[in-house]
Amino acid sequence: MSALIKIDDKHVPAWRIAWISDLPHFCGSADCTREGQYEVRLDNGESVWGNQEERNAALESLETWQEGK
Numbered sequence: 001m002s003a004l005i006k007i008d009d010k011h012v013p014a015w016r017i018a019w020i021s022d023l024p025h026f027c028g029s030a031d032c033t034r035e036g037q038y039e040v041r042l043d044n045g046e047s048v049w050g051n052q053e054e055r056n057a058a059l060e061s062l063e064t065w066q067e068g069k
């Protein structure tokens with residue numbers, strides 16, 4: 001089991017993930033490029049963004065990683 005999780009073409013170490021958004025981003029801003037994407041917040045305050053598929057895969061990987069499988 002790899003502890004690296006791929007989101008938006010980036011391999012993020014599982015232990016660096018602070019939280020994963022449950023709902024797609026919506027802020028109403030006309031020039032927002034993240035509309036409908038899921039935010040994955042990292043421990044340093046940075047965020048990466050993925051589609052629903054990536055987010056689901058990330059959640060799954062994170063759970064597996066936490067269980068130490």
Ligand SMILES: [Zn+2]
Binds near residue numbers: 026027034
């Ligand atoms: Zn936005």
